[in-house]
Amino acid sequence: MRMNKISASQPAEKAGQAGAAEPVVCRSCGAVYANGDWTSARKLRAGRHPRWQPAIMVTCPACKKIEKGAVGGYVTISGIFATVHGDEIDRFVENEAERIAEDDPLSRIMRRIESTGHLQIETSTQHLARCLGTALAKAFDGEAHCDLTDGSKVAHVTWHRD
Numbered sequence: 001m002r003m004n005k006i007s008a009s010q011p012a013e014k015a016g017q018a019g020a021a022e023p024v025v026c027r028s029c030g031a032v033y034a035n036g037d038w039t040s041a042r043k044l045r046a047g048r049h050p051r052w053q054p055a056i057m058v059t060c061p062a063c064k065k066i067e068k069g070a071v072g073g074y075v076t077i078s079g080i081f082a083t084v085h086g087d088e089i090d091r092f093v094e095n096e097a098e099r100i101a102e103d104d105p106l107s108r109i110m111r112r113i114e115s116t117g118h119l120q121i122e123t124s125t126q127h128l129a130r131c132l133g134t135a136l137a138k139a140f141d142g143e144a145h146c147d148l149t150d151g152s153k154v155a156h157v158t159w160h161r162d
């Protein structure tokens with residue numbers, strides 16, 4: 001399933017050329033834009049598009065957002081269980097994010113900020129933040145909440161387990 005609503009919004013701008021020449025490749029993450037859609041570098045490495053030879057270098061929308069620090073979602077992880085199983089949760093979140101990025105290459109983890117008692121993860125899209133909250137609750141129980149305040153485009157997700 002592709003996130004067409006994201007990738008279809010300004011294709012010419014995303015391709016980095018007025019004529020929307022493609023395929024193009026992101027110089028930061030290797031994502032490829034072709035046939036009107038972004039494909040993650042990971043998926044390309046899996047050999048699904050072995051004949052693509054992108055020649056035009058751009059910065060993809062996800063990397064632009066990351067450069068600008070434009071956060072799409074926050075996931076705040078807290079609780080005793082989360083602290084004790086920190087490494088396991090880190091690995092889970094990373095794997096989950098990679099899996100989600102295969103279908104939605106514009107969804108990335110931007111930053112992780114650790115502080116006493118909780119971990120905050122910044123994501124490039126609200127979609128990824130919500131998926132991570134749901135996945136954590138499904139895998140480890142605990143409680144996940146998502147706030148989309150005032151029609152804001154930023155998701156505030158929390159997951160807590162003691």
Ligand SMILES: [Zn+2]
Binds near residue numbers: 026028031059
């Ligand atoms: Zn990129």
